[in-house]
Amino acid sequence: MRAIRIECGFDAIEEDARAQASLACISWDFRSVLDIDNGNLRLLVECITTGHPCPPQGVSIDGVTIIQILETWRTQNLTHHLVVIEFDSDFVGSFFHSNELAIVAGTNLTKNGLILQVVGKQTAIMEFLNAIRTSIKVDRVTTGKGGEGMVESGPSIQQYRVIKAAFDSGWYDVPKGISIRDLADKLELSKSTVAEQLVRAENNIVGSFLDNSK
Numbered sequence: 001m002r003a004i005r006i007e008c009g010f011d012a013i014e015e016d017a018r019a020q021a022s023l024a025c026i027s028w029d030f031r032s033v034l035d036i037d038n039g040n041l042r043l044l045v046e047c048i049t050t051g052h053p054c055p056p057q058g059v060s061i062d063g064v065t066i067i068q069i070l071e072t073w074r075t076q077n078l079t080h081h082l083v084v085i086e087f088d089s090d091f092v093g094s095f096f097h098s099n100e101l102a103i104v105a106g107t108n109l110t111k112n113g114l115i116l117q118v119v120g121k122q123t124a125i126m127e128f129l130n131a132i133r134t135s136i137k138v139d140r141v142t143t144g145k146g147g148e149g150m151v152e153s154g155p156s157i158q159q160y161r162v163i164k165a166a167f168d169s170g171w172y173d174v175p176k177g178i179s180i181r182d183l184a185d186k187l188e189l190s191k192s193t194v195a196e197q198l199v200r201a202e203n204n205i206v207g208s209f210l211d212n213s214k
Helices: 017-022 122-135 157-168 180-187 191-212
Strands: 002-009 027-037 040-049 064-075 078-087 101-103 108-110 113-120 140-143
Touching: 002 122, 027 078, 027 101, 101 122, 113 122, 157 180, 157 191, 180 191
Parallel strands: none
Antiparallel strands: 002 113, 002 140, 027 040, 027 108, 040 078, 064 078, 101 113, 108 113
């Protein structure tokens, strides 16, 4: 069995009607595959919200339908919803009919972007990946390595978003074209978060460069 992690930044999905409706919530986290019903793929997911409610049962947008909200509970300022969602066969459901491909934990949708983690036969994985690439921009693909599972290399989605905005805004120019405060305001993040993500991203990039130059 092969494993692959597909990462798509927020800019790749922000115009998608399904993403726009979903991102009123904090996150959608995969929990389990439930069934394939009439060719449609049903998943159990956890939707986390604050001020915005979870989309109600029966809502359907471009091949994705909220089938049922099984349970709702609160932890501090967050509300958690255990939700059954269905993906039409014409959307992505058909990729899972042969039982050669499966979604696994770590798959989620947040304001940072979309992460898809799947395992299965190599040909099924490549067919799925190629189909994703025809629809949205894929920022990074990570494969499983031995017994280590998913091995991340390079910046995470949030790190990629921060470092790209920094580069585009002149952070790496001499003299700098933007301050850390203005960059944080542009990204709608705190200064400390931006500074931390820049350091982590730069560490990953420099580390990869040094490893490849050995």
